Amino acid sequence: MSTITTRNPATGEDLKTYQLHTDAEARQVVETADAAFYDWRRLLIEDRAAAVRRLGQVLRDNERELCELMTAEMGKPIAQGAPEVQLCAAICDWTADHGPDLLRDEEVPMEGGRAVISHQPIGVVYGIQPWNFPMYQVIRFSVSQLVAGNTVLLKHAESVFGMALRLEELYQEAGIPADAFKVLLIDHDQSDDIIAMPQVRGVTLTGSDGAGRHVASKASEHLKKSVVELGSNDSYLVLSDADVELAVQTSVQGRIANNGQTCVAAKRFVVANEVYDQFRDAYVEAMGAVEMGDPMQEGCALGPMSRVQLRDELHDQVIASVEKGAKVSVGGEKPDRAGAWYPATVLENVVPGQPAYDDELFGPVAALIRADDDDDAKRIANDSRYGLGGGIFSRDVEAATQWALTEFDTGMVNVNGFSLAQPHLPFGGVKDSGFGREHGEPGMKEFVNIKSVMIADA
Incomplete structure (x- = not known):
């Protein structure tokens, strides 16, 4: 048996x-x-x-x-x-x-x-x-x-x-x-x-x-x-009028919650060129400050991944993305310790053809994508075979909500926030x-x- x-x-x-x-x-x-x-x-x-x-x-x-x-x-x-x-x-x-x-x-x-x-x-x-x-x-x-x-x-x-x-x-x-x-x-x-x-x-x-x-x-x-x-590779859009500080704080939590192992997590961060450098600098700094810790301790923000095999598969996706032009801005190395540990990681220069753009990274790895402008960011959001969730950061809440309702090709969308599930709200995706x-x-x-x-x- x-x-x-x-x-x-x-x-x-x-x-x-x-x-x-x-x-x-x-x-x-x-x-x-x-x-x-x-x-x-x-x-x-x-x-x-x-x-x-x-x-x-x-x-x-x-x-x-x-x-x-x-x-x-x-x-x-x-x-x-x-x-x-x-x-x-x-x-x-x-x-x-x-x-x-x-x-x-x-x-x-x-x-x-x-x-x-x-x-x-x-x-x-x-x-x-x-x-x-x-x-x-x-x-x-x-x-x-x-x-x-x-x-x-x-x-x-x-x-x-x-x-x-x-x-x-x-x-x-x-x-x-x-x-x-x-x-x-x-x-x-x-x-x-x-x-x-x-x-x-x-x-x-x-x-x-x-x-x-x-x-x-x-x-x-x-x-x-x-x-x-x-699964999915949910896009979170940081538009040119976004509250960048709010976007950074929310995007860190959206990427590392549950050690980055969430189907509807924030995974691809599509940032309008006008605010890209500001967001990138703050986001890389914030992700770099996330420490791996004992998951049994109350103060732990990032524990291990579920299995060593899954950690190794994630790292292979990071390496493959780098080989195709992505850049590791923080993290990206397997710790030399027992267990399925992987640090909070940020990839830049993410473009189509890389796993970080095309596939789902099921762990604490964020993909930064520079968009020419707000319209380009919206185009990139739907440039995915997946369609589970996503998000928009914008001070024009009404316009963002309307776009989320009519154009975002996913089952769920967050506006200026990150929420996983609610008992009364339908949960699921498309594509x-x-x-x-x-x-x-x-x-x-x-x-x-x-x-x-x-x-x-x-």
């Missing part, structure tokens, strides 16, 4: 070894989740919502333990763990508050009678989730589906198996039936087999665009609905950043059968 050993990315030390499910065990988990669906769906939606509300409180009650587990397994600075727990609890609250109304039957007129539009659960929803927000990614997709009446399977990233199993315990503590939320400890080949099982009715993944293509194609092969939330939405009303309705019942007049 295969095993997986999790590892502390700050020290390189082993944490715990887990046994993967056999193929037969994995199939049995799916079958029990399918059987549980028929009881769970028949509960009043208000009762399902109450269980999710209790889950939010259970998460709050266990905040410190969950923060420490996140830091140990994936290196998140401990001070950033509490906001993740609180966001998860807020998602539970919002979903419990609004889910019953959003999914309520609606009676509408119909010629010759009347009709009812109903939102019915479909069955087992299978979620394949990454390590970078090991709680949030799970809560984000699962609680809306539980309130809707679906049951949920979780395949978490191998490096955060401990979090997956602890969440399974906490869901049960909140009163969610044991078989309504189940964790699968499986590998990628086994995952494909799970997608193919007829009991699985929907598939959702957060991950790379390569993983998204694979999972979405497997789901479509079996005519199953999928939602894929993928190679995927399709479908999580959060808010759209997320509630991704995996329900919107059924029309037509009743003729007697």
Whole structure:
């Protein structure tokens, strides 16, 4: 039987070894989740919502333990763990508050009678989730589906198996039936087999665009609905009238939060020529002042990356960008120490054809791109195969907002700020950043059968 050993990315030390499910065990988990669906769906939606509300409180009650587990397994600075727990609890609250109304039957007129539009659960929803927000990614997709009446399977990233199993315990503590939320400890080949099982009715993944293509194609092969939330190289525009000090402060945080490992992080900084030198000088100085530290200490701003392999892949992208003309203004060297460490790094002279321009740098590396003027900056923002998020810094808030609404080809845009997610706002992207939405009303309705019942007049 295969095993997986999790590892502390700050020290390189082993944490715990887990046994993967056999193929037969994995199939049995799916079958029990399918059987549980028929009881769970028949509960009043208000009762399902109450269980999710209790889950939010259970998460709050266990905040410190969950923060420490996140830091140990994936290196998140401990001070950033509490906001993740609180966001998860807020998602539970919002979903419990609004889910019953959003999914309520609606009676509408119909010629010759009347009709009812109903939102019915479909069955087992299978979620394949990454390590970078090991709680949030799970809560984000699962609680809306539980309130809707679906049951949920979780395949978490191998490096955060401990979090997956602890969440399974906490869901049960909140009163969610044991078989309504189940964790699968499986590998990628086994995952494909799970997608193919007829009991699985929907598939959702957060991950790379390569993983998204694979999972979405497997789901479509079996005519199953999928939602894929993928990576990006989000552009943050610093226009000629921007508050440069605000832009610098926000752009540092937007690049190093979660050790730079966020799909919707600020990654490419497109700066109008008029303010480029001013922004560059201040930004390089600020990024150079960011120190790597022990992620278990409250004052840590930048911890290790999640795995040495991922750190090395990021460094290879930096080297490849430099070989094609980019310049390292600060950072850019692997520290000679155990663990998956990488410093806050700034690349200049970033142009098309370099990984820093074309691809996603999933770590604390910022790409500075000089634009001729504001119009050129706006052009560059959309010069990407990705379309998850982005941002604009400008003192003309109305003009920036209008451009964000009508021209920025992404699923989310920040104006004069940096925000990751809100429980009530749809989260997701376009182009190679995927399709479908999580959060808010759209997320509630991704995996329900919107059924029309037509009743003729007697």
